[in-house]
Amino acid sequence: MSTFRDLLSEHAGPVLLRQQHLADLLGTFTWDADLHQGLLHVSGHTRPYRAQLIGTEMHRDASWLWAWANTGSGLGDEVTEDSRRVREHGLTRGVPELTTPRLCTEAVSGHDLAVIACGLTGADAYFRGEFPGGAAYFTLRDVPPAPVLTASRSVHLITTVLQTFALHHPNAVRALYAAHDCPVTIRGRHWSATVGAETVHLAFDDLQRLSEISLAPAALTPA
Template sequence: MSSFDDLFAQHVATGMARQLALADLLGERGWQLDLNAGLVTFGADLRYTIQMIGTESHSDGTWLWAWANTGGNIDPSLLELAGWLREHGRLYGVREFTEPSLRLDRVDGHRIALVASGLTGRPYYRGTYNGGAIFFHLENLPARVRGAVPPEKTFTVLGQVLQAFAVDHRTVVVSFLQQQGWRVDDAAHGVIGRHGDGSQLRVTFDHLGRVSDMTGQLQPR
């Protein structure tokens, strides 16, 4: 796998968990972005500062990093996290973080933003417009969005990720449980996760490394 594929497998589940929590928070609210102020408003009651990630162009099928959008007149203060991701890419050899533009059939905005969410601890929003989509991090969100998911939602997150993406299943399971604060026993026959509240999760894999069984015992709340 490439360095980006490795990072994706390590961070996609935690990134997805934050996106599901964000969707619960936002509900059906519309969005309005004010780049001059560096703010996004959802409905009439939610407002957050942002950090730009990048944009998708549906006309030419490309991704453009915000730090490479020289014609966008983006305030440098909104590019700090994108710049950090570029430096992370330089340090660890992740070309997808250092190339200004990428074809969407190679890696799309959701995949980039999910990895970015895992690395930075911030959820992201994808806002569509005529001809493309804009991606940005949201700052200062409630702890229920940024924090660890409850044990009962662990099955949901892992199930959605493993169905949606072609990833190394063991890497996804082990990384997600560790990032969510579970104690993990990773053995040849499978993975056992133990949560601080007493909940347990057992995952076994087939000969191709895919999840073959996932069972658990959750503590009542």
């Protein structure tokens, strides 16, 4: 059985890397979604992104409604498939946040839910589009690949993601490096991750919170 925190810890790092890349691509924009064709149009971009609605959040009552539960919208299966896949995962793994139609965003945010949805469905990224009184969240396809993970970028990602989300720190770190095939050596509370030609050193305290993170050149292997 997975918990919501487990899933968020697993997917936050890899998804945030793709989100930062998407933000660089989009810049300042306006948007419009065609939910009949499953397309998201963004100003300044010649081609739309393939998009599916994950859910919507409303500010007036601090609520989130999953797209699979939005039966009054008349949305077709082709634009709600990702949200239904998330629900199926929640049913299989016993994660109530993924199977409850309406949630309070003071307990779990739209970004939390979108990160998990993006990770579980293998989407390229997710998109948050504001409208009067709320926001809609979409999974996206056809986004150009994000740059290769570097050691310095991983340090920035780890510090950002641990400040942004309520995660299990070791699991979040392990998941980010595993997603990019970066070897991690664990010696008690001290970890080292090899990223390209560099090594990232990490340490965790007694409560399994990240207490130190630093960069060092990777050791040279004798010829």
